Amino acid sequence: DAGITQSPRHKVTETGTPVTLRCHQTENHRYMYWYRQDPGHGLRLIHYSYGVKDTDKGEVSDGYSVSRSKTEDFLLTLESATSSQTSVYFCAIGTGATDTQYFGPGTRLTVL
């Protein structure tokens, strides 16, 4: 998977608890992305980063925050998880804003 890992791969949590998902890359790509994938909605962009400490919102950013303190790591945080955030989360990396993206294996998150 192009030197990109996600952790954890599966997580079950309760409503109201904080959750942090981690994406780690070994490709030294500038761009990193967080998507969520839900039936009927396809893949939707949550947040993305175009460099260390440089991040921006995607189309479904409410309830999520991100941080990128190192080139290789991009963290996605749900400050207070809700059932609507039950989804499969994918991290992706790329060299340019609209160039080819390489995806991680995904994290399946269930919020009870």
Place this chain on the structure above:
Amino acid sequence: SQQGEEDPQALSIQEGENATMNCSYKTSINNLQWYRQNSGRGLVHLILIRSNEREKHSGRLRVTLDTSKKSSSLLITASRAADTASYFCATDATRGAQKLVFGQGTRLTINP
């Protein structure tokens, strides 16, 4: 709103037959990409076609782009069971934020 829309949503064919999937989009683009997703896995990049290209080949894959109709097609020739997957198109936009927008995908099933 989704930039790219795939058609059909689901396609089932016999092994050895050709499979054609279509993608329509709304605004002018710089390039269009196709990705494959096997069940439970991350997306894998297949091919990128630029707005000044009309056709591109990669192995058994043939992609066409018609910018006047704002549409693209992905043809998989001589299908195999291993081609069973979901296929997504992703587009950028020449105006606005430089991000990829993914369609909802076509679910392709190859029957032995």
